[in-house]
């Protein structure tokens with residue numbers, strides 16, 4: 001770390017070395033609105049250097065056995081785990097999330113991502129068939145694709161970066177990663193552990209900066225045949241356009257407008273607190289967060305009363321407060337965008353039952369310039385309203401009534417997104433029936449965000465292209481070849 005005016009100054013990590021950049025971006029502490037860090041504002045030149053380093057490292061890394069690569073990933077996981085507290089503090093400060101969430105979710109899951117793919121890479125098998133009548137044996141082999149471009153967002157910074165990096169390097173690729181310019185610190189901290197973990201120079205390169213400058217240079221580079229991206233739909237469109245001339249492999253994990261379907265036989269004791277969490281965890285800045293809550297009419301009033309009560313108990317506090325349920329939003333621009341949705345809902349005649357503009361935020365003086373807002377519940381809103389159609393990506397959720405199963409399935413499916421849904425009912429038949437008909441890549445019934453990393457993760461419709469998980473990530477980060485032997 002180089003100190004400049006007491007600001008934390010990050011450097012790119014290319015070919016195993018920390019390298020300064022010609023220009024830097026300011027990075028803000030979301031809990032105060034003050035600049036606290038400088039992030040390299042990289043461009044084409046840095047991407048060229050990273051491609052050269054990744055190209056040079058590829059032959060050595062890709063020819064190691066899966067067992068050797070697995071050991072390196074395990075070592076990296078152990079080192080991250082030893083730094084858990086330091087990383088959690090940094091993630092919480094950089095992103096605005098609570099220290100509790102960073103300690104219990106972000107960093108443990110980053111460790112788990114490396115352990116998980118370190119283990120799964122040892123267990124893949126290939127296919128083999130024979131054609132006896134022609135004297136032929138056919139089999140498949142898989143090989144790493146080459147240099148993988150990884151672009152990750154600001155909401156779960158290290159968690160989502162490592163979810164891409166671990167399967168990419170486990171399969172023998174070298175990588176160039178571009179974390180979000182808003183949350184670059186933990187990726188940079190991880191670079192300090194790579195050499196000690198035994199990751200050879202050039203296998204992991206991290207280049208910091210903005211999407212339009214360095215992101216596009218990475219996506220457009222002809223020697224990067226594959227891009228794995230998590231973020232917004234407009235950016236995914238741009239990445240698709242830039243990749244098209246090169247026919248790149250793309251994995252796109254995008255946003256959601258996730259419904260909760262709450263039937264009259266739901267167990268409200270479990271449903272209410274879980275739906276508060278699914279709506280407001282990480283300030284509502286998770287692509288899987290619930291933002292449309294459909295409640296069967298017979299229990300609508302009861303649910304709403306309990307839900308608003310529980311939301312008011314959801315404590316907004318400074319990120320370092322271990323008792324806070326919610327911290328600060330990522331940026332001033334994002335806070336304004338989220339607030340603008342509430343304003344529009346109000347103008348359309350919707351009711352704001354609690355939160356923004358209704359209740360009072362209580363923050364220490366130093367944090368009053370931070371990007372905080374209260375969890376907000378909207379009701380009396382039409383399905384056609386932008387709050388019911390567009391991804392808000394903040395602590396805002398809408399609650400509306402429904403009559404029948406058929407009706408709620410149609411309404412839940414009536415948005416362009418198809419990422420996640422939750423279904424609450426004690427009728428097993430209904431749970432299966434409804435889950436099957438929902439247009440969503442993930443359906444949680446009577447729970448939320450219980451992850452089984454072996455199984456496919458991702459969305460349908462405008463929520464993305466492709467899936468991530470043991471089999472899907474392995475297939476994405478490798479090329480398959482069919483070989484026929486005539487004997």
Ligand SMILES: NC(=O)C1=CN([C@@H]2O[C@H](COP(=O)(O)OP(=O)(O)OC[C@H]3O[C@@H](n4cnc5c(N)ncnc54)[C@H](O)[C@@H]3O)[C@@H](O)[C@H]2O)C=CC1
Pocket residue numbers: 151152153154155178179180181209210211212214215216219230231232233235236238239253254255256286287334391392393
């Ligand atoms: N996982 C998700 O579903 C996420 C969804 N979002 C949604 O996107 C909205 C905007 O957030 P942003 O940070 O602006 O998301 P974004 O999609 O612009 O950013 C995600 C990543 O893509 C990079 N990027 C941006 N433009 C690029 C380009 N032209 N070429 C290559 N890379 C590029 C960014 O630097 C960042 O690393 C949020 O309000 C939210 O609705 C944001 C983050 C995560």
Ligand SMILES: N/C(=C\C=C\C(=O)O)C(=O)O
Pocket residue numbers: 153155156160163230231253285286287288451457
């Ligand atoms: N992709 C996102 C969340 C993933 C969670 C998981 O893999 O468990 C997101 O919020 O963007």
